[in-house]
Amino acid sequence: MQIKRAKIATAVSTALLTCTTALAVADTPSLGSDPIRIVMPYGAGGSTDITARIIAANAAEHCGTRIDVVSMPGAGGMEGLQFVADAEPNGHTILMADYSATITQTLTEETDWDVEDWSPIVHLTDWKPTVYVKSDHEIQSIEEWIELAEEQPNTFVFGHADPLSLVHLPLVMLEMETGIQNVHLPTTGGGETRTMILGGHIDLGMTLPPSIVSNVESGEVTAIGVFADERSDVLPDVPTFREAGYDVSFEAPLLVYTYSSVPESIQQELSDCIMQGLESDTAQTMSSQASAGLDNVQGLESAQAIYQDTTARVREVLAAINED
């Protein structure tokens, strides 16, 4: 009985929702004055948190309303995505995330949405996965790694945070490209990978540049290659894999999304006002202080394009993994 009642209630509310949406669409819907919530599927205090707060502080006046940052790390980030997916589709609840949650996890886990249900509206920055070794290790360059790994397959231990994460998929792709084989070792994240490299327990590791800059500068570790189209700003001496002759680039875009049921006019409006906010001088100063890398923010079209590229790339890698 209760289940039935709940079902009826859901049906009624869905119907009502559809009505209101339909009504709203009739006269080109626009963003209202209610506060906007940026949901972040990560714990508070990290680097993405700072980026979200820079948006909140600078885009508010352009979007015409207050912007709050909500951190929802529950269920490996899926709780945050669910919250945005369930919210009223009026553009007041938006998501900020890299591709792990919206693409990789959506493709590999049971979710209420598909990859296409996320509509990226702002392309904030790209993270560049970087491979590094201890500075007294026999491998000190991309070429040496490939050569030695071809001679002795499955001997070098490679630490890479969570399986299928931003710093694991590029390794799989490189192995697909070159045919080399390494021992894949999941770790709790950049910190543990770094400790294991420094202690000489593992051979190679992958991380994002900011977390190893100080160790590279002090000469404790050598960054040997970057999976990106261009070199990293903070590690300008480190070559890309393309430069070394391997056509593997796997940057991780940080994007702002709405759920796809949000009317397109609102998506465009949000995209524009966030862009305006981030292009302001205050936002740029805040970004460079926090090393948030928001100096080349791109709008809706670029965001959609990179999202499609990344989706294709992730699908390809996942397909290769499933074949094994």
Added chain:
Amino acid sequence: MLDLIIQASQLAFHPYVLMYVFLGVLLGITLGAIPGLSGDMAIALLLPFVFFLEPAMAMGLLVGIYKGGLFGGSISAISFGVPGTPGAAATSIDGYQAKLKGKPSKALHTALYSSVIGDTTSDLVLIFIAVPLAAIALTFGPIEFFALYAFSLILIAALSQGMVAKGLAVAAIGILLAMIGRDPITGAVRMTFGIPGLAGGLSLIPVLIGIFAISEVVFQGAKLWRRKVDKLMDDVAEQASLLQGYDISKDKLTWTEFKSTLKATYIGAAVGTFIGALPGAGQSLAAFMSYGLAQRFSKRPEDFGKGSLEGIASAESGNSATAGSTFIPLFAFGIPGSATAALFGAAFILMGMTPGPSLLSDNTEIIYALFFTLIFANLVNLVLGKLLLPYYSRIAMIQPGYLIPAVFILAIVGTYAANNSTMDVWVLLFAGLLGITLKLLSFPLAPLVLGFIIGPGAERALRQSMIMGGGDWWVLVKSPIAIGFYVAAFILILLFTLALRAKK
């Protein structure tokens, strides 16, 4: 180095930080003095709010609560014979006797001084040992870490109040709960029974608050209401009758008496510091062991159990001396050795600092500031304790009827606020229920939480070792450090078992 000390002391002695230390100590002594409430519980409840404070202030508050709570427990132990915290159980043996003999003030002052001396000793050991230990920690890879985790888990379970089987069982439940969610190696979701909200595993905060606060509050509520209140009321009547003919001027702790307790205090400080550094051993074990040793080395062992000030001093210094050293495994290896250390570890994580070998190098300033705060909080404890002792005995009389709803609401709001997750509130209630059930069956709760925290690390280290060793189990004993841990665990358990046998 000098720069560092200056910067750290600027952080630590900022007026706001000092204010939070005062507030924390006050809160800690108060809560510790109320039977059933403890500093650990207050820290668990405050965890979600830590994120909104500057790290130095948050640390000041938590350290204050912790230290205040350790001493506060002895107040109700001495005044009513009801230990306010588990660590104060040994204190109540001689403390309550001393009070019945008309020496409450002497007993309380002895407790305060020995508590502060024991605590300070332990802090100094932490400061001078954690730094070099953290440097060694880099030589720890997955194989060594698994040995250390296994060592900790075995000790934690085995040393929990002498109930080896129950301790192990509860630690296993903790590990099992921690396995819910994502498999650390393959990333696949496991043991969630199809509930999407569990895919990320159970969050630490609701489990901690549920186990420590909710279960305790409900349990105390049910129990205190019926029995303890009556008993406390009897005690008040008894106390009133005692007070007739009580002359406070004759009940001052003299210098000679203070000096006579010093040997016991030093024994307590040494034993407490050592036991505190072992993962899982805990305050009450430290207190009882130093009580036993002090009695053996005392000139008047026959007074023990009859209101001996030496007995109070050894027990109280022993339990307080675990305060600093319990952080040693947390700082050096990221392994919490006690429930309190686990709570501080969670606070570090909330403030963006990862406990473990890189904790010190990544956050040097704030950790040195914490060192200053640890020492400073002892002084505050001494001053506040001395000033407020006369009033504190009365605080222990607060009706649980007011406390229980307040703690309950704080627990739910705090849990929700930490992650904006309703799932976490359900986890909190479930953990509370589990805690109550286990308490009713007289299982110790600390091993559960420690198992929950250490379990994932142990599993990960084990599976990492297996991957690196190509699936060969012998890889686990290929490191001399690992072998050392396995041998040490065996010897320690043997020693403690023998010691416990001898006591019985």
